Amino acid sequence: MSVDQLHVYTIGEAEALFQEFYGLAAKATVLPSERDQNFRMDTTTGESFVLKLYAPETDVCWLDAQDQLLIELANKDSELPLPRMVENNKKTTTFKITDYNGQDRFIRALSWLEGEVWNKAAQNQNLDFKQIGALMGRMDLALKSFMHAGADRTFLWDVAQASAHTAFIDLIEDTVTRDIVASILDKFTKETASALSRLPRQVIHNDANDYNLLVDTQGNINGLIDFGDFIQSHRVCEVAVACAYAMLAQKDPVGRACDVVAGYHKVNPLHEGELAILYDLIRVRLAESSCMAAQQYAANPDNEYLLISQKDVRDLLHKMEQINPKVVHYRLRDVCGFEACAGSRKLEQWLLTNADKIGPICQHDLSPENVLVLDLSPLSVNDEGIPRSAEEATDVIFALMKEAGAAVGVGSYLEDRDVYKGDFFETVDPDEKRTVHLGIDLFLPAYEPLYAPLDGIVRVHNDNTRDYDYGPVVILEHKTDEGQVFYTKYGHLSRTSLELWEDGKTFKKGDVIGYLGPYPENGNWAPHVHFQLLLDLMGMENDVCGVAARSEINVWSSVCPSPNLILGMKTKCQGDVTRSSKSIREERARHLSPNLSLSYAEPLKIVRGEGQYLYTEQGEEYLDMVNNVCHVGHCHPRVVAAATGQMPVLNTNTRYMHDNIVNYARELLATFPDSLEVCFFTNSGSEANDLALRLSQNYTGQRDMLIVDHAYHGNLTSLIDLSPYKFNRKGGKGCPDHVKICPMPDGYRGPVKWDDPDCGEKYADMAIEQLELLQKQGRKPAAFIAESLLGCGGQIVLPDGYLKRVYEAVRRAGGLCIADEVQVGFGRIGSHMWGFELQDVVPDIVTLGKPIGNGHPLGAVITTRAVADAFFNGMEYFNTFGGNPVSCAIGREVLQVIRDERLQHNAEKVGQRILDGLTEMMARYPLIGEVRGRGLFIGVELVSDRKTLEPATAEASKVVNLMKEKNILLSTDGPLDNVVKIKPPVCFTMENADQFLKEFDECMALVSQA
The missing domain is CATH 3.30.200.20 (Phosphorylase Kinase; domain 1)
Incomplete structure (x- = not known):
């Protein structure tokens, strides 16, 4: 019919x-x-x-x-x-x-699946392409063992059956596209199909296009539809199809493909063999699309839409002709965690091991005294900002060398430069040029000889005559003892060098291979040699890149390791490439544990700090109200000076006598009650709390500990056991047998309220009940440990009398009392230097961290002579870095800055302004359930109902992110994540406080109206 x-x-x-x-x-x-x-x-x-x-x-x-x-x-x-x-x-x-x-x-x-198709959603949202790969990877995992006769079929949309499309090539009207498609299918038939046949097969969806993917209002994929193209094929074809569609109409198509592949590989790891042909298969899928459209148009020539809909495919095929396929292959390997260029690390190790076999490439000594490392970008323009000619640049460079007494000027490896001109430094991305230098430049007088550093043969030689190109260039091929091939490149040589070169000519180590070229025959540059180490010529031969795009730096630094492996200069001659925020997030995901979280829905890239401010790479200023580590202000000049003054002189361990450790210990102990007279120095607050645990258990001979609910005392295994904030939350293993949890003395959410005159005593009695339970089991406490004000518990100030009553009971039972001051010490609470002083108690052990070094890794334990002497039992306590001269210089300066700048008083005065302003807002915003704190240690608990105390967790997060949009940084904390915490550097000013209150008021109004 x-x-x-x-x-x-x-x-x-x-x-x-x-x-x-x-x-x-x-x-x-x-x-x-x-x-x-x-x-x-x-x-x-x-x-x-x-x-x-x-x-x-x-x-x-x-x-x-x-x-x-x-x-x-x-x-x-x-x-x-x-x-x-x-x-x-x-x-x-x-x-x-x-x-x-x-x-x-x-x-x-x-x-039915709700959602907007990806194609439409992408017009209004910045979508994460990794989720496409992750979805397809999960689905392919689920289908790994699925088999059905109906899936094994002849089907023109199967990438593996692409050869069938050669019959339709001549139907493609655009001649350029036709030639590209013919070339792609020819390579597939002759090469790729054979490699594909050896790769894993399974049933795949085969059609992850942007109209089959559904997206919710948050930009997350919530549906995949249309299974009509499913087929028994090769797993990698699934990825190729998804990448082909993801790359359409994208400014950075390879970047989008990398996103898809990274997402897929994370849930369903790909093989190196699959990655080796993936880019070819993506092109094959696009070629198939062109052939299918041409076939359909030939059958229905009145349907112009068939040609219009192919525009994106055609444009992408044309753009991909300008992209080096090896670069793509290496980028795909990199995002999957493989070595971008296989063998790069192996070559580096060989060169390091065989350093004595490598000869010099020039006649000059490359010792630090004889070289000058140049920053070339500023030298490209004069003081008026006018570009310098090569002759002018030459004069400036050699004048600087003469002034420094250096025979050799050095241009660094991986230096990001703005000196490059010419079309050949452009990329397919109009917003990016090739600017990162992949070699090392040695500036020397013209016609100086260059020598082969190792035995090798001439692989490539040419005179690249374009302006700003290499001029005469030669590439030598070398081999390691194991036969690994690598190359060295020498650019900007003289035309007299050309007569030394011929294909395959052998050079022995020390042979003259050429001479430095003068301007302009060296490509219009100041006289120098561009020296580069390579593992792969990338199919580019004499045009192989000597400068890379920032987005491809992982690839090119793998293909081109540091040439200093051969030069052996002891001077730093390697730059640092500034990464985009997206690149940093990708590198974090690739190389760092996912446990290491980022703040805010849209994380910030911060590159500089000063006082109470942080700055992005664009220079945008943020008021920091959450960083209680940089206590006296980011990069405080006195603290920096203390570090830089001591670092060049001495930094060693405590087995040698030094003034700094005793001077610092004396000044630090002077801030404590007389009975606390012994210091131990550590590297962090976690180390300090672990040592406090050892001290107490050693002194008492007991192991059991009393802790406060929702406490957090550090990231060591011993301290996770004392931290309900960790062990009772996601990923935790619950309370250990040797630990008793005392209820958190929270007069807002707890059973006893702040207005109860016996609030502190009643909460203390609840803690004592846990102590009595321990004693009924025939056990005694080693110690009771508590923060002097509760941080992770929600910025809670302990009720009056709480610690005194608990301390008395614990001591009667034979235990010690530990005050954790890692979060709140050093004058943050304003009225006192230490939080425990609010409770009119003296602990047996005090632990310090975070603010103690203003960001430098430093911690301390302060204890009594009796506890310290008991620890002196024959087992030495030694900390390699704790108490070193640099750390002590820094810690001492922090202490003196707090004193000299009256920062404890400032914390009390400014903190009270903030507390008063927030308390006034409570009348206008029912979302604010409670405002609490002392000095610059403040919490604002948000609730959706003041009667039921239902936590307003989502609202708290929204407020924090809205404040970030106003360039003020806050975060949330507390057991229910509904407390906005405020802990800025203690140099915070009244003006800062007023700015915060104004903006917070506006954000609360917005959230309250939502």
Whole structure:
């Protein structure tokens, strides 16, 4: 029967069918479809489905395969955002009906997935392409063992069957595109297909295009539809298809492909063999698309849309002709965690091991006294900002060398320069040029000889005559003892060097291989040699890049390791490439543990700090109200001077006598009660708390500990055991047997309220109950440890009398009392230097960290002579870095800055202004449940209901992110993550406080109205 005779179901007929076979009354809406008929069915109960009526020629085996595939996915990974099969009243999922023209038709219903198609969502949202790869990777994992005869079929949209498309190449009207497609398919047939045949096979979805992916309002994929192209093929073809669509109409198409591949590899690791041909397969998929469109247009020449819809494919194919495929291959390897250029680290190690076999490349000594490392970018313009000519630049460079008494000027490896001009420094991304130097430049007089550092043969030689190119250039090929091939490149030589070179000519170590070229024959540069080490000429031969784009630095630094491995200069001659925020996040994900979190929905890249301010790379200023580590202000000049003054002189361990450690200990102890007279220095607050634990257990001979609920005392294993904030939350293993948890003395959420005159004593009695439980078990406490004000507990000031009563009970039971001052010490609370002083107690042990070094890794334990003497039991306590001269110089200066700048008083005065302003806001914003704190240690607890104290966690997060948009940095804390915490550097000013209160008021108004 012809297409004209095929019955087309109306909306009413579709509704009747759905009612008859699925027992649901629903309103039908026609959905677009190429061959079949699809309807959206919205039921009266609010559910939605897709009703599919297949064309008569639809293969039964293929339909059954699709049914079984969806069932397999639902069983193997029920969280995948995929349509689910709906069972009909015949207890089947797909069944046959006869239409009004007597044609057999198959019918099926699927669950409806809400969302906007990726193509449309991408126009308004910055979507994360990694999630495409992650979704397809999860799905392929679920289908890994799935098999069905219906999936093993001939299908033109299968990348593995691309050779069949050669029959349609001549139908492509655009000649440039036609030639590109012909070349792609020819390579596939001759090379790629063979490599593909050896790679893993399985059933794949095969059509992750931007109209089959659904996205929610937050930009997250919440659906993948249309399984009509599924096929038994090669796993890597799934990735190739997803990448091909992801790259369309993108400014950085390779970057998008890398995103997809990184997402896939993270959940379903790819093999190196798959990555080796992936880029070829992406191009094959695009070539298939061009052939299919040409075929369809030839059959339907009136349908101009077929050509219009191919514009993005055509543009991408043309752009990919300008992209080096080896660079793409290495980028894909890099994002998957493989060595970008295999063998790079091996070569580096060989060169380091065989340093004595390497000769010099010039006649000058490259010792630090004889070289001058140049910053070349500023030298490209004069003081008026006018570009310098090569002659002028030469004069300046050699004048600087003469002034420094240096025979050799050095241009650094990986230096990011703005001196490069010419079209050949441009990339396919209009916003990026090649600017990162991949060699080392040695500035020497023209015609000075250059020597082969190792035995080698001439691989490439040429005179690159374009302006700002290399001029005469030669590349030598070398081999390691194990036969690994590598290359050295020498650019900007003289034309007299050309007669020394011929293909395959052998040079022995020490042979003259050329001479430095003068301006202008060296490419229009000041006289120098560009010396570069390479593992791969990237198919570019004499044009192989000597300068790279920042976005490709991982690749090129792997292909081109530091030339100083050969030169052996003891001078620093390597620059640092500034990475984009996106690149930093990718590198963090690749090389750092995911436990290492970032702040804010859109994390900041901070490059500089000063006082109470932090600055982005664009110079945007943020008021820091959460960094209690840089206590006296970021990069305080006196603290910096203390560090830089001591570092060049001595930094060693405490086995040698030095003034700094005793001077610092004396001044630090002077801030404590007399009984606390002994210091131990550590590297962090965590180390300090661990040592305090050892001291108490050693002194008492006991192991059991009393702690406060929701406390956090550090990241060591011993301290996670004392930190309910960790062990009772996600990933924790619960309370250890040797630990008793005392209720948190929270007069806002706890059973006893602040207005109870006996609040402190009642909470203390609850703690004593835990002590008594321990004693009933025949056990004694080693110690009670508590923060002097509770940080992770929600910025809580302990009720009056709490510590005194608990300390007395613990000491009666034979235990010690430890005050954790890591968060709150050094005058932050304003009225006192140390938080425990608010409670009129003297601990047996005090631990210090965070603010003690203003960002330098330093910690301390302060204790009594009796506890310290008991620890002196024959086992030495030695800390390699704790108490070193540099750390002590820094710690001592922090202490003196607090004194000299009256920062403790400042904390009290400014903190009170903030507390008063926040308390006044409570009358206007019911979301503010409580304001609490002392000095510059403040918490604002947000609740959605002041009676039930329902936490307003989402609102707290929203306030913090809104404040970030106003360039003020805060964070949340507390057991329910609903406390906005305020702990700025103690140099915070009244003006800062007023600015904060104004902006916080506005943010609270916005959140309260939402």
